[in-house]
Amino acid sequence: xxxxxxxxxxxxxxxxxxxxxxxxxxxxxxxxxxxxxxxxxxxxxxxxxxxxxxxxxxxxxxxxxxxxxxxxxxxxxxxxxxxxxxxxxxxxxxxxxxxxxxxxxxxxxxxxxxxxxxxxxxxxxxxxxxxxxxxxxxxxxxxxxxxxxxxxxxxxxxxxxxxxxxxxxxxxxxxxxxxxxxxxxxxxxxxxxxxxxxxxxxxxxxxxxxxxxxxxxxxxxxxxxxxxxxxxxxxxxxxxxxxxxxxxxxxxxxxxxxxxxxxxxxxxxxxxxxxxxxxxxxxxxxxxxxxxxxxxxxxxxxxxxxxxxxxxxxxxxxxxxxxxxxxxxxxxxxxxxxxxxxxx
Numbered sequence: 001x002x003x004x005x006x007x008x009x010x011x012x013x014x015x016x017x018x019x020x021x022x023x024x025x026x027x028x029x030x031x032x033x034x035x036x037x038x039x040x041x042x043x044x045x046x047x048x049x050x051x052x053x054x055x056x057x058x059x060x061x062x063x064x065x066x067x068x069x070x071x072x073x074x075x076x077x078x079x080x081x082x083x084x085x086x087x088x089x090x091x092x093x094x095x096x097x098x099x100x101x102x103x104x105x106x107x108x109x110x111x112x113x114x115x116x117x118x119x120x121x122x123x124x125x126x127x128x129x130x131x132x133x134x135x136x137x138x139x140x141x142x143x144x145x146x147x148x149x150x151x152x153x154x155x156x157x158x159x160x161x162x163x164x165x166x167x168x169x170x171x172x173x174x175x176x177x178x179x180x181x182x183x184x185x186x187x188x189x190x191x192x193x194x195x196x197x198x199x200x201x202x203x204x205x206x207x208x209x210x211x212x213x214x215x216x217x218x219x220x221x222x223x224x225x226x227x228x229x230x231x232x233x234x235x236x237x238x239x240x241x242x243x244x245x246x247x248x249x250x251x252x253x254x255x256x257x258x259x260x261x262x263x264x265x266x267x268x269x270x271x272x273x274x275x276x277x278x279x280x281x282x283x284x285x286x287x288x289x290x291x292x293x294x295x296x297x298x299x300x301x302x303x304x305x306x307x308x309x310x311x312x313x314x315x316x317x318x319x320x321x322x323x324x325x326x327x328x329x330x331x332x333x334x335x336x337x338x339x340x341x342x343x344x
Contacts, residue, residue, distance in 0.1 A: 079273015138324035182295025202229030
């Protein structure tokens with residue numbers, strides 16, 4: 001089943017082939033898309049450019065089978081990239097039509113058709129460069145109610161919902177306890193810990209070599225040789241130590257944001273990614289930081305508890321964030337664009 005949706009444009013003129021003069025703008029557009037967030041900063045996307053469209057395909061070489069066995073978070077990241085691409089394309093004078101397609105092997109991917117048109121300004125466009133995942137402790141400041149109400153609004157697809165829980169609410173405490181339970185399961189899983197360690201970049205040389213992963217700077221760690229850094233981090237990958245690290249960070253946040261989907265499939269995950277990215281750009285606009293806190297959505301037994309305790313009988317938990325106010329952190333590295341683009 002294909003979904004065909006306009007990004008921001010309301011009327012789409014006849015598509016015109018893109019020319020060589022458009023290449024510089026296309027690189028900027030795809031560069032904006034590639035700034036989207038992804039689990040462990042794997043950047044699991046490939047961009048294929050034709051004369052009238054950009055396709056975003058999953059790169060399963062960058063998949064996380066231990067923590068994201070069904071590729072839900074991977075496809076959410078593709079949706080985030082697509083939203084950034086649409087916003088940037090509109091800013092540069094391209095009309096856009098977004099659709100979800102399938103290959104002959106039944107793999108879902110995104111196609112964004114482009115045609116020449118007038119510039120369409122999006123107030124969130126300037127936030128693409130600024131948005132970042134901030135894993136630090138927050139400032140214990142509460143986000144004003146009027147901003148929370150604005151963040152709750154869903155302007156894209158009603159199959160995707162966001163639930164926001166104040167730090168003093170019952171829902172907040174339930175989710176915090178479920179994060180603890182998720183940590184206990186994951187920190188006893190050898191495959192999970194091996195996968196996590198494999199994506200940490202312990203020094204500047206590793207960061208520059210791989211251009212992906214969890215940078216030591218972003219995680220607030222000192223630089224160290226990888227062999228030493230792995231041993232140090234490995235000693236902290238235990239349930240009690242992980243919870244002693246996570247719980248103060250959760251408590252320093254203003255709210256928890258739980259995203260749900262109606263159906264747990266790639267199409268809904270991609271649409272979720274589009275909604276999520278607009279949410280992240282809006283929080284950035286308001287000076288609000290965010291960090292992924294997804295353990296309750298990754299451990300199946302905990303997912304079931306979450307659904308029951310939060311009464312989500314017709315919704316599937318897809319992603320959990322903490323949000324609040326924090327000082328900026330270093331930005332995650334990004335791959336060279338030429339390594340993720342193919343020209344058809």
